[in-house]
Amino acid sequence: MELKYTEDFRNNDRVRTLVNAIHKETVHAWKIMEICGGQTHAIARFGIEEMLPSEIKLLHGPGCPVCVTPIRIIDHVLEIAKRPEVIFTSFGDMMRVPGSESDLLKTKAAGADIRILYSPSDAIAIASENPEKEIVFFAVGFETTAPVYLATLKEAKRRNLKNFSLLTSLFTVPPAIDMILRQPDHQVSGFLTAGHVCAVTGCGAYRTLAAEYNRPMVVTGFEPTDLLYGIYKCVCQLERGIAQVENAYKRVVSDTGNPEAIQLMEEMTVPVDMEWRGIGVIPASGLSLNKRHEEFDAGKKFPSKHIPKTASATDVCIAGDIMKGNKQPSDCVYFGTTCNPEHPSGAPMVSSEGVCSAYFKKMIIA
Amino acid sequence: MEITCPVSFTDFDRVLLGHGSGGKLSRRLIDTIFYPAFKNEWLEQNHDGCVFPMNAGKLACSTDSFVVDPIFFPGGNIGDLAVNGTVNDLACCGADPMFLTVGFILEEGLPLSDLQKIVYAMKIAAEKADVRIIAGDTKVVAHGQCDKLFINTSGIGAVPPDVCISPSKAEPGDVVICSGNIGVHGITILSTRESLGFETTLESDTASLNKMTSKLVKTITDVHVLRDPTRGGVGTTLNEIAEASKVKIELDEARLPVPDAVRAASEILGLDPLYIANEGILLVILPEKHAGEAVALLQQFSEGRQTCVIGRVLEPGGASVSMKTIYGNHRIVTMLTGEQLPRIC
Numbered sequence: 043m044e045l046k047y048t049e050d051f052r053n054n055d056r057v058r059t060l061v062n063a064i065h066k067e068t069v070h071a072w073k074i075m076e077i078c079g080g081q082t083h084a085i086a087r088f089g090i091e092e093m094l095p096s097e098i099k100l101l102h103g104p105g106c107p108v109c110v111t112p113i114r115i116i117d118h119v120l121e122i123a124k125r126p127e128v129i130f131t132s133f134g135d136m137m138r139v140p141g142s143e144s145d146l147l148k149t150k151a152a153g154a155d156i157r158i159l160y161s162p163s164d165a166i167a168i169a170s171e172n173p174e175k176e177i178v179f180f181a182v183g184f185e186t187t188a189p190v191y192l193a194t195l196k197e198a199k200r201r202n203l204k205n206f207s208l209l210t211s212l213f214t215v216p217p218a219i220d221m222i223l224r225q226p227d228h229q230v231s232g233f234l235t236a237g238h239v240c241a242v243t244g245c246g247a248y249r250t251l252a253a254e255y256n257r258p259m260v261v262t263g264f265e266p267t268d269l270l271y272g273i274y275k276c277v278c279q280l281e282r283g284i285a286q287v288e289n290a291y292k293r294v295v296s297d298t299g300n301p302e303a304i305q306l307m308e309e310m311t312v313p314v315d316m317e318w319r320g321i322g323v324i325p326a327s328g329l330s331l332n333k334r335h336e337e338f339d340a341g342k343k344f345p346s347k348h349i350p351k352t353a354s355a356t357d358v359c360i361a362g363d364i365m366k367g368n369k370q371p372s373d374c375v376y377f378g379t380t381c382n383p384e385h386p387s388g389a390p391m392v393s394s395e396g397v398c399s400a401y402f403k404k405m406i407i408a
Numbered sequence: 409m410e411i412t413c414p415v416s417f418t419d420f421d422r423v424l425l426g427h428g429s430g431g432k433l434s435r436r437l438i439d440t441i442f443y444p445a446f447k448n449e450w451l452e453q454n455h456d457g458c459v460f461p462m463n464a465g466k467l468a469c470s471t472d473s474f475v476v477d478p479i480f481f482p483g484g485n486i487g488d489l490a491v492n493g494t495v496n497d498l499a500c501c502g503a504d505p506m507f508l509t510v511g512f513i514l515e516e517g518l519p520l521s522d523l524q525k526i527v528y529a530m531k532i533a534a535e536k537a538d539v540r541i542i543a544g545d546t547k548v549v550a551h552g553q554c555d556k557l558f559i560n561t562s563g564i565g566a567v568p569p570d571v572c573i574s575p576s577k578a579e580p581g582d583v584v585i586c587s588g589n590i591g592v593h594g595i596t597i598l599s600t601r602e603s604l605g606f607e608t609t610l611e612s613d614t615a616s617l618n619k620m621t622s623k624l625v626k627t628i629t630d631v632h633v634l635r636d637p638t639r640g641g642v643g644t645t646l647n648e649i650a651e652a653s654k655v656k657i658e659l660d661e662a663r664l665p666v667p668d669a670v671r672a673a674s675e676i677l678g679l680d681p682l683y684i685a686n687e688g689i690l691l692v693i694l695p696e697k698h699a700g701e702a703v704a705l706l707q708q709f710s711e712g713r714q715t716c717v718i719g720r721v722l723e724p725g726g727a728s729v730s731m732k733t734i735y736g737n738h739r740i741v742t743m744l745t746g747e748q749l750p751r752i753c
Contacts, residue, residue, distance in 0.1 A: 048675055054734055089737035160677070266735070383742065394678075403740040 051265035052088075060270035061093045067277050071097040073229050074276050075222070075367050077215060078236030079106025079395030080264050086400035088266045090273075098277065101229065102400075104218050104365035105236050107183045108135050108393035110318040111211040116141035118346045119209055122178055123154045125344065129172060131165045132180035134158045138392050162194040169198065169206040178340040181208040186238045188212050188329055189303035192310045195331075195338050209340035210330060213316060215239050216247040217327035222366050223255040230367050232276045234262035234269070237291040244299030248287045256285045263291040310335050319389055320362030359388030364397055371401040378402055423518040428548030441524055442544060445531040450507070450542035458542045460507065466567035468503035470494055473560040477751040479526065481600050483593075483611030486559055487526035489687060489753060491533035491541075492616045493638070494561040499618035500634040500690070502573035502625050503565030508534065509543040511560035516551045523557070537616035539563065565618075571625045577632040578653035583699045584719040587620065587690040587712040588613060590642055591670040594684035597752050598673065606676070608669045613688030615711045620690060628702055633693035636686070638753060640744045643682035645691060646719075646729045647743040659719035659731040659741065682731075683744045685752045693721065 050056075076082060082102045085091060091100050104110055120141050123130035130146075137147045137158065150156040155175075159165060162179050169177040181191040191208055198206040215236060222228055235248055240261045248259040258279035262272025272290040279286060289295055307329065316328025331339040359381075363369040371377045371390075381387040383399055390396035426433040443451065450458045474490040491508065498505040510530070514523065534541055592613045599608045617636060625631050633653075637645035650657045659682075666674075666681045674681050688711055694702060699717055706712035719731075729741040 052734070057735055087739060089733055089735060089739055092737045093735065403742060 048265060051263075051267045053267065056267050057093075057270060060267060060274055064098070064270065064274050064277055065095050067274065067281060068095045068097050069281055071099070072231040072277060072280050073099045073101050073367070074232050074234060074273060075101040075103045075230045076234040076262070076269075077103040077105040077219070078239070078264075079109065079393065079397075080238070081234060081236065081262065081269060082106070082397050082400050083395045084264050084266070084269060086403060088269075090266065090269050093270070094273065098273070101367035102364065102397040103222070103233075103367070104318060104321060105184065105215065105239075106390065106393055106395045106397070107187075107211065107213060108139055109361060109365070109389040109396045110213060110321065111136075111139065111182055111389070112317040112319045113141055114317070115209075115211045116145070117143075118341065119180060120144055120146065120149050121346055122209060122340060122344045123149050123156050125176075128155070128176045128178055128344075129168060130154065130156045130178050130180070131159050131162075131168065132156065133160075133182070135393050135395075136180055136182060138386065139389050140386065140392070162191055163197070166194060166198055166201070166203065166206060169203045170201065173205060175205060176343075177206050178344075179206075179208050180211070182211040184213050184215055184236070184239050185242045185307070186236070188311070189242060189300070189306045192306040195310065195335065196306070198338070204337075207338045207340040207343050208331065212311070212329040213318065214313070214327055214329060216251060217324050218318070219248075219251055219259075221321070221324045221327070223251070223257065225366065225368075228367060230257065232258040232260070232280055232285075234272045234276060235259050237261055237263040237268070237295055240289075240291070240295045240299065242300050242303045244304075245287050245289060245295070245297050252285050252287050258285050259287045261287070261289045261291050261295050263294060318362070320359055321365060322362070359390070361388050361390045361398065364390070371398045374398075421520055423514045423516055423520060423523065423548055425516050425548050425550065427514065428546055434546065437546060441520070441527050442546075445527045446510075446534070446541040446544070448540045448542065450540060451544075460542065463566065465569060468498050468501035468565045468567050469563070470497035470501070471560065471562035472497060473558060474753060475555070475558050475751050476597065476753050477555060478597075478600050479522070479556050481612055482596055484614040485526055485529050486557065487529035488533035489612075489614050490559040490561045491530050491537065491539070492614050492687060493753065494563040495533075495537040495539060495616045495618050496636040496690075498563050498565040499616070499621040500573070500636055501565070501567060502571035502621065502631070502634065503567045504622055505537060505539045505563055505565040505618050507542045508539050508561050508563040510541055511544065512546045513554050513558040513560075514546060514548045515554045515556050516548055518556050526557070533616065537618055568626065570629060571631075573625065573631060573634050575633055575635065575649045575652040578649050578655050578657070578693045578721050579632060579695070580655060580721055580723050581696055582632055582693045582721040583696045583717050584646070584657060584659070584721065585692040585694070585699065585702055585706070585715060586642065586665060586718045587617070587692070587706050587715045588686075588688060589665045589667045589670070589714055590686060590689070591666060591674065591681040591684035593687040594641070594752055595670045595673045597685075598677070606673065608673060610667070610669050613686060613711070615688035617688065617690050617711065620706055620709045620712050624692065624702060624705060627705060628694060628698050630698070631692060631694045631702075633691070635691045637689065637691055638687060639685050641681070641683040641685055642691065642718075643680070643729065643741045644744045646741070649691075649693065650729050651727045653721075653724075654727050655724050656722040656726045657719055657729045658722055658738075659729065661731050661733045663716060663718050665714050665716060665718070682741060687753060696720070
């Protein structure tokens with residue numbers, strides 16, 4: 043295994059050079075929001091915020107799919123997972139996300155056949171080995187992971203596996219940015235858009251947003267030098283009064299994105315209004331399997347008996363306000379007291395990419 | 409490891425329920441597999457239990473169960489893991505391990521040749537660690553009621569009179585020493601799991617550490633803490649020590665001995681090497697003035713060649729672990745929450 047790739051992008055000298063450049067460039071106070079939970083995690087892990095001038099504040103956006111998956115979907119998942127004919131499969135990070143009464147881990151302990159996979163293609167193998175069982179994969183994610191699930195589904199279709207389906211919780215980023223910028227009192231000066239999402243979708247959608255709301259959108263990666271370079275580019279635009287889409291992650295992101303992945307999404311899904319946990323319904327911000335693929339939609343195959351279709355009642359968690367950039371985790375009365383990584387009350391405390399989990403670790407150290 | 413023990417199984421080649429019945433088949437299992445491997449005067453008392461002499465003084469006692477999946481992995485198998493695991497727990501009490509007991513839970517259908525390989529690995533591991541296996545038990549459960557085999561080992565060892573090792577004894581001014589590479593066992597086990605689809609050249613670090621600890625505690629009298637960071641890894645183990653001693657511990661990221669293969673696999677899988685299980689390294693906490701001597705002493709052993717100082721104990725209070733990153737800022741190292749990887753040992 044070759045390691046140099048990540049090491050180069052963590053190099054201390056390069057980090058210092060970029061930090062100095064940001065300090066030199068910064069005159070005014072700016073609030074910059076990183077969209078992606080992976081970026082939030084890296085910012086906390088490498089201590090990026092502490093390196094920045096005090097004028098720059100980072101806001102942590104709604105790009106953690108684990109965190110924004112609504113309670114009603116978790117409840118529906120638990121209902122499906124408990125069915126005796128179902129083998130429910132999921133990535134590990136969804137296991138501890140609390141629904142209204144339970145989570146996948148507790149449901150598994152109570153006897154449900156729930157399996158943690160590292161790749162959705164493993165679910166295909168399980169489906170072909172267990173023809174008498176129904177295999178459901180919990181497809182949670184943004185435009186980054188959606189094509190992976192869809193490619194898996196296509197393969198299941200090719201193999202004529204009728205016992206495989208996806209329970210989708212798929213979100214798209216641009217409508218969420220639009221929602222944040224529509225708030226009259228929003229505080230965001232500029233955005234670091236999620237590099238891996240842009241690698242799939244390209245940069246087009248962000249041009250409209252940058253122009254409409256007069257906010258810089260810098261396509262940014264995930265390593266320390268990537269993040270600092272993205273912040274640097276954003277500050278440069280802000281200080282000069284420019285608001286453009288700029289690609290600071292060119293080694294991964296092209297302007298047009300990944301045509302095959304885009305085609306999969308167009309071919310197999312349809313945009314739907316989607317509830318984001320803690321935030322509410324954002325118009326056309328989700329992806330659902332389209333009519334031609336309905337038979338693979340676990341949500342339709344195993345309709346919920348008990349769960350209302352409307353948005354769930356607000357829980358105590360203020361994650362929505364945090365992810366919109368209006369509040370900090372420290373504004374929450376439960377943060378770090380009754381809500382902590384061991385006993386999370388809200389999803390952002392569960393996922394390692396959740397903003398509260400990242401802030402909790404920082405709080406102890408302060 | 410090639411197995412040379414010449415036992416033949418002419419009339420059966422798999423574990424049957426009858427092997428756990430206490431009758432003829434049980435006897436044959438004992439006579440053909442367990443006794444030849446573990447043979448010693450105490451085991452040969454052939455009684456319900458074992459009577460042995462003991463000098464008065466302090467004794468250490470520990471027990472551990474092993475359920476690792478797969479049972480054979482690069483660098484070892486569940487057998488040597490089970491011996492080394494309990495030997496190391498005793499060693500970390502400052503004890504010289506003396507006697508082990510072994511309990512097997514076997515799944516009906518397990519190939520006897522597998523059992524034989526595992527028992528042979530236990531024999532070799534026990535010899536290396538200079539401990540005797542003096543009592544044992546075997547139960548067989550029906551197919552599907554356990555996974556191949558589970559092993560429990562319990563042990564006792566003698567603690568030299570002046571030695572007093574405890575997780576609550578870390579003090580400000582101490583250093584944290586690590587005797588080898590971090591995360592090797594856990595990543596080795598992960599790489600064997602079919603679904604992950606990656607390969608490494610790593611081998612489990614499973615090894616007995618009692619020779620190292622014995623020399624260490626006899627040479628340097630004020631060793632404060634010894635721990636082998638198994639499940640939960642270095643991060644969780646140091647948190648337990650910080651909690652027990654009510655101190656802050658600070659790690660130095662630049663000094664952490666993480667091999668490239670572990671670092672790369674961790675990046676791909678989203679794991680933190682600090683929380684990955686180890687089976688053959690030791691954490692030592694002692695006053696800074698002894699650091700050089702302790703490092704040099706541990707480096708003399710083959711399993712301690714990579715020994716280095718990885719951190720220090722700061723002021724009392726707070727009971728937390730932090731890490732100075734390569735950029736000079738700090739991040740918290742919390743206790744592992746939940747399960748990073750099931751059935752690692």
